[in-house]
Structure formats: C-alpha cells, structure tokens
Amino acid sequence: MPYCVHSYLLRFQVLGDSEFMYPKYFIFLLASLAGARATTELLDRNLVYRSPFADQPQLSHNLQEIQARHSQLSRRQLKDASGFRDSHYPTFYGGDFSNSAVIWGGGLNFTHSVASGDPFDTSVLLWTRAVPISPDGSSELPDQSVPACVSFKISTSSNMAEKPADSGTAFTSYDVDWTAKLEAKGLKPDTVYFFQFSDCANSSIISPVGTTRTLPSPDSHTAPARRVNGGNPLTLAVFSCSQFQAGWFNAYGFAAHNTTADIFIHLGDYIYESLGSGAHIGRQVLGRELATIHDYRQRLNQYRTDASLSFAHQHAPWITVWDDHEVADNAWKAGTADSNDTALGCSFSSTGACFSDRKLAAVRAYHEWMPIRQVVPDDKLRIWRNFQIGKLLDLTMLDTRQYDRDITDVYYNTEFINTIAALTNRSLMGSAQEEWFYDTLSRSKARGAVWRVVGQQIVFTQLNESGSFDLDAWDGYRANRARVLDHLYKNKISNTVILAGDSHANWVSDLAHPNDTTTYNPSTGAGAIGVEFAGTAVTSSSAFGSGISPAAADAKSRVLVDVNADLQWSEGSFRGFFTLTIDADTLNATYYAMRNTSFANLDGFVSARFLVKNGQNRLSRPVAGGAVSAGVLKSNVPVN
Known part of the structure; x- marks a missing residue:
C-alpha cells in the first residue's frame, strides 16, 4: 500500500x-x-492491533507498514529486537507481525499501572500501558515510530520470587496508544496470581505488581459448588455509571480496600462521551464530546488516572460490558441521541461525526484500554459472553445497548416509542443474542450450576413512575422481557439473579411478570422466579434529581415501592456500588453508599443487605431483615 x-x-x-x-x-x-499480511510472529501477543470486528480484518492496523517503519530506522537510541521472541498467539488486532529490527531502549513509563480481566480456569488477560521516556527528560515523547517492548511474568508469589507460571514479551506502539494486552496461559484453576511487566531493554524498569486470579474449572468433579474458591464464598463487586466530571471514583477504592471482592463486574458507562463542568471539584474533562479515536483514547486515559480506579484494576480481575455512553447517549443499533448515519444525523451531532465512525472509534479504543477478550472470530461487535465458575454459578454478560437493539427513546421520539413499546417483534438484544441467552440459561441448569447471575445494563423490572415509564430500559421492550420471564417459568430455571446499572439509583425486586399479583404475592414473594439487584452510579447524578437529599429521595421512593408490586427497596440519593457474596446455599447482596464524592476519600457505609436462599427464587423475608440504613422498603415485611 x-x-x-x-x-x-x-x-x-x-x-x-x-x-x-x-x-x-x-x-x-x-x-x-x-x-497486506505479514508472516512473522513478534508482537503477536499484544491483543490490541487487530480489527475490533473479527470478521472484518481490513480494519486491522497495517502491520507490514508498521514493520517497515520499524526496520528503516537509524541514529536513534535503540536496542536490537532479535533477542525478544515469544510464542505465536492470534491477537485481537491483526495477524502475524514481523520481528522488528529495533526497539526503544531509552526507558519506559508504565503510565497507568496494570490491570487484568476476563479470567478463565487456565488463563487470564493482563494489561498495561508502556510509553517511551524521552532521553532528555522532557515531557515530549521520543520518536514514536520506534516500538516499545514489554515483558511480563505471572506467579503465585507476591514478590515474584518463584518461577513464573507463564512469561513472555510483546511489542506495543503509538498505533495502539502504547497499550499492551496479553494472555497468560497454562495457569492453575481457582488460584490467586501476581503479575508484573518490565521493559525488555532494561529489566530494572518495572510496573507495579498486580493481583489477579483464575476461575475454578467448570467440570463438576474438580469444582463442585462447595469447593469453589477454596470452599469460601465468592464475592463479586458490581459497578456502573462512572462519570469523571460528576465526582471522584471513591466507590472503586472503597471496594478494593474495604471488601473481599474476588472479581470486579462493570455493567457499563465506564466512561462518558459528554463534557459538563467538573472544574469546581477538580474533575474537568479534557477534549470535547467524543467522536474520533483520539477523543476516546484521551477520555479513557484521563479516567484511568483516578487513583481509586487504578488501584481497583491493579488488585482484582475485571469482567466488563459496555452501556451506551462508551459510544454516545442512548445508543442503539443504528444511532444515538445525537448522531446517526444520515446526512442530517451527521450534521446534527455536535462533533459533526456520523454514528458508524464514532462507534468504530469507540470500540477500538475500548478494546485497547480494557482487559477484555475478543469473544468469537465470526461475529462483529459481540461482547456478550458467559463465564462458568465451577458448579457454583454461570455469570452471563449481555449487551442490551450496542449489539442489535431496536430503536429506543432518543428524546424527540418518545411518543412514537410509547406506541411500539409492547410490539412482539421488538428486541433489546437482537435475535442471535436472545436465542443464545435462552440456550445459555438452559445449559446452565442442565450442567447443574447452582446460580445464574446475569450482568446487563438496564433495569429489568417494570417501574411505573406516576404513569410514565423509562422507555430506554426494559419497559420500552415489554415483549422481550416477557419472553425472558416465560423461558424461566416454563423451563423451571431457578436461582436466576439479574443485575442492572444505568439508572443511577438503587432498586431491588422479585422477578415476576409485571402486575401479575395473581401468580406473584408481593408480601411473601411466592410465585417469583428470581430476583433483580439494580445498582446506583459510581458518580453519575441521581435519577431522582442531581444532589437530591436522602429525605427528598426517600419521599419519591415511598411512592415507587407502594405502586410497583415487584419492587421491594428503592434508594436514590447516595452514589455507590454493591457486592454479591455467593455460596452453594445463599446469595447475599450488600449495598454500599459513599458519603461524599466531591473529593477523593474512602468514606462509605452499608445502606442495605439482602438474602436469597437456594431454591426460593425470591428475596428472603423480612426483606433486608426488615431494616435499611438508607432508602425505603415495602411496608409489609412478613417473616419467613
């Protein structure tokens, strides 16, 4: 070319x-x-060079051109690259990579610490960012046409003194924003590991040590439910909606420092594309509303400078999905609230960007900066996937936003969406994902997993808010919700727990068909088929009103829990997160509230606790033990 x-x-x-x-x-x-295709292997282990869409390799970085650029260098501070070789790995961003003649030898800066994610039973993804250091000590980057080389090692020893369970080297470059994402393989199941990166050219330059873990084997003989996590309950910390300009990410730090979370789950809105003023609390975002690859990379870069977020990534593996704001507000399969691919839609966008261009840039940057796997080689944009965690649970992560969602409420079409919200052919997930989801639930039951935890973005339970409904949630796709509930009821699939974010408020509900008080008893929970735990935002403003006081929020919550049969607890003032602590007999949900997000701190408290018992398919009564520290419970709280 x-x-x-x-x-x-x-x-x-x-x-x-x-x-x-x-x-x-x-x-x-x-x-x-x-x-263009190259035929050699070095750099293959870095998962951020390939196309974000596996069936469209033409979107990969041009590796031949990058290789040619590397091999035509002279009179620079360089190291011979021929000694750095690793095993072939089919990477996320492209095919094979020729062994570069030279690498940067002037030192590296691991600017954003380390992270890990998407653990399997014998492997896990490791992530870092390695930026070349200017030899004169200035803030200017050195020649960016030279690749950087990073090495990694992973061990069961926290001081990295033992022989590594796996190790290797990989190149990175400015083409992928100096990020490196590698797979550590050949690991033991259900084991805590420690990992570290270093500069290939100078082994004394090292990253912080990260902590990660593998999942137990899905095989029933080696990982029965009671032996998962060494026989101890497994704890998931669940987050959503972290807007940089709205506050400090204290919830991440609180979870990493003050809970025993084994895995961090993020349900989306990890970043926001918008601007808004955070200058008064020292949180002014850089750049503009996001549109190009530069924009999305810059925003991810800035978010990851938050100390609590960086610490949380360093100390546990993450399993993530995106919501809408990773691309733009109220995204669906053909547009967002302020952009689509029509001539008018492109000009309407405040950035002048068409929807497809923004989405491609957003997805590429997301896969560069997040420790997430490419799921399958023949389906573009797929992020929905399932994790089998021994016989204890299946963790199923859905994409109810970006993949194949039918048109949603984008503000100017609310009346129209109201007229089609109950149509039988409307889908949140698209037919392929929807059928996969039902099959995954059934296979989970068939393999004998005790629990089915479903991570997805938007509130599942019907929420009647004084006669209006959030049409951008499942209330705008009522037949799709009915199909999910029908599948659970008809196939007698028990112990299903749906997670939700997006709404910037806390909601806890039994799962049942909306308004079906004949089959379902709101007082006892009899007739329910599962539960939903929906969490508030890390920082984003409350759905009840920005800065609303606890008393004012509770007044709104009282109306909501009285009107909505399934809804058992509502809280709308505090920012925070929740954890799920799971064993073979019980699932405990603990909600945490942050007292102040206007500055960096770890000041939080438990706002409510909930219990679900194996086989009951409902919240145990009295709900939350009959008392909470924030929010409002239903008035009727009968004892089990």
Missing part, C-alpha cells in the same frame, strides 16, 4: 481530521488496507 495512503489513515485514527470523518473517505482507505 502506498505510504501516503497509510499516513492519512493514521491521521484519521490519531488526530481525527474532520475531512476523514465521513464514511466514503473511510471506506476508500480501508479498502486500500485489505491485502
């Missing part, structure tokens, strides 16, 4: 030049990339 074409593509990717914001230019440039 001619160098001039490649250089303009890099301008699009890194600078987001306005003349390359439109699909006709982008498609032309992508077509120019289609034929």
